[in-house]
Amino acid sequence: xxxxxxxxxxxxxxxxxxxxxxxxxxxxxxxxxxxxxxxxxxxxxxxxxxxxxxxxxxxxxxxxxxxxxxxxxxxxxxxxxxxxxxxxxxxxxxxxxxxxxxxxxxxxxxxxxxxxxxxxxxxxxxxxxxxxxxxxxxxxxxxxxxxxxxxxxxxxxxxxxxxxxxxxxxxxxxxxxxxxxxxxxxxxxxxxxxxxxxxxxxxxxxxxxxxxxxxxxxxxxxxxxxxxxxxxxxxxxxxxxx
Numbered sequence: 001x002x003x004x005x006x007x008x009x010x011x012x013x014x015x016x017x018x019x020x021x022x023x024x025x026x027x028x029x030x031x032x033x034x035x036x037x038x039x040x041x042x043x044x045x046x047x048x049x050x051x052x053x054x055x056x057x058x059x060x061x062x063x064x065x066x067x068x069x070x071x072x073x074x075x076x077x078x079x080x081x082x083x084x085x086x087x088x089x090x091x092x093x094x095x096x097x098x099x100x101x102x103x104x105x106x107x108x109x110x111x112x113x114x115x116x117x118x119x120x121x122x123x124x125x126x127x128x129x130x131x132x133x134x135x136x137x138x139x140x141x142x143x144x145x146x147x148x149x150x151x152x153x154x155x156x157x158x159x160x161x162x163x164x165x166x167x168x169x170x171x172x173x174x175x176x177x178x179x180x181x182x183x184x185x186x187x188x189x190x191x192x193x194x195x196x197x198x199x200x201x202x203x204x205x206x207x208x209x210x211x212x213x214x215x216x217x218x219x220x221x222x223x224x225x226x227x228x229x230x231x232x233x234x235x236x237x238x239x240x241x242x
Contacts, residue, residue, distance in 0.1 A: 004041065004049030004070070005233045006034075008057060009096065010120035011143075016227075017044045018234045023227055031055060034064045046070055050237040052095040052229075073237055075099070082106060082239040084131035093136075094123075099232030101125050101133065104205040106235055107223070112199050116188055117229065118208030120144060124191060129201070139187065141208075145180045192222075 005016040013031040017024045017040060024044070027036040050073040051065060065072070073079070077091040081098060083105050089098065096117065104115045105127060115125040120141045126134040140148065142161050150158045159176045167182070169175025188206075195202045203221045207228035225231070 001048070002044050002046045003234060003237060004044075004046035004068075004072075005230050005237070006037075006049065006051045006065070006072075007096065007099075007229060007233065008051070008053035008055055008061070010054055013061075014230065015040050016230045016234075017046060018230075021231075021234065023230060023234075026227070026230065031061065032058055033060055037064055037068075041068070048237065048241075049073070050075060050233050052099055052233050054094045054096055073240055075233065075236060079236065080240060082235055083133070089133045096229055097123055097125060097136065099229045099236060100205070100207060101127065101232070102235055103228050103232030105131055106232075107205075108203050112195075112202045113205065114191060114195055114202055115205045115228075116191075116207070118142070118184070118188075118206070122184065122187075122208075126195070137191075142180055142184060145183075146176065149176060149180075 001020065003018045005018060007014040007016075008031050011031070012028050013034055014026055014028050015034070015036050016026045025040070027040055029036045048071045049068070052075045057065065075095045075098065077093070081102055083089075083102055100115050100117050104113050109131065110129055112129045113125075113127040115127070117123045118141060120143065122139045122141050124137040126136060128134055146159050149156050156176065157172065159173050161177065161181055163177055164174050165178045165181045166174055167178070169178045192202070192204055204223065205228055206222060206224045207226055
């Protein structure tokens with residue numbers, strides 16, 4: 001079956017097409033105007049779909065979503081999830097975090113997990129080996145950190161993640177970039193090390209827009225998957241058809 005997966009994030013929207021469990025294509029566009037919506041529907045003719053949103057869609061996007069003629073599941077805090085003990089998850093948790101957890105737990109059941117999603121914010125989700133959601137943390141993402149340094153100082157410029165990240169910056173740009181990007185890397189590594197001190201069996205799922213490198217001595221047990229959230233939404237859609 002062909003399915004349409006829509007993820008409305010804080011920065012942009014992603015539209016994906018799945019055939020059963022296989023992702024055929026992902027298209028990105030603004031979360032203020034779903035310019036790719038008609039095209040991806042006309043190209044693939046999906047039979048059903050799911051919408052995940054962490055924003056309040058504007059009037060334009062609301063109209064576009066309402067115009068979709070196939071059945072669309074709108075993910076919210078009351079949607080049944082393919083997760084054990086999912087009732088323990090806070091009602092305020094974002095739909096994107098729910099989807100990432102659902103896919104990680106499905107991929108590695110009966111295993112303690114740390115799910116890290118690096119986007120506008122960086123989210124950390126902790127799951128026990130029995131599938132119980134233990135809690136999570138949220139910190140600013142890369143773009144937010146760069147913007148904060150520029151807006152809350154008089155002279156620091158806007159810097160992007162792309163470029164050199166030396167261990168020690170040699171000018172303002174590299175100092176800021178290394179401070180942010182290496183700082184995020186050390187932050188994530190710190191969580192992994194602390195959790196593995198308590199439980200060496202913890203596995204880590206890393207997803208999101210920013211690709212992060214890790215020291216070779218902690219590479220084992222880390223699974224990088226940029227499609228984790230979309231796969232989770234697809235799984236939740238299938239689960240609610242049963």
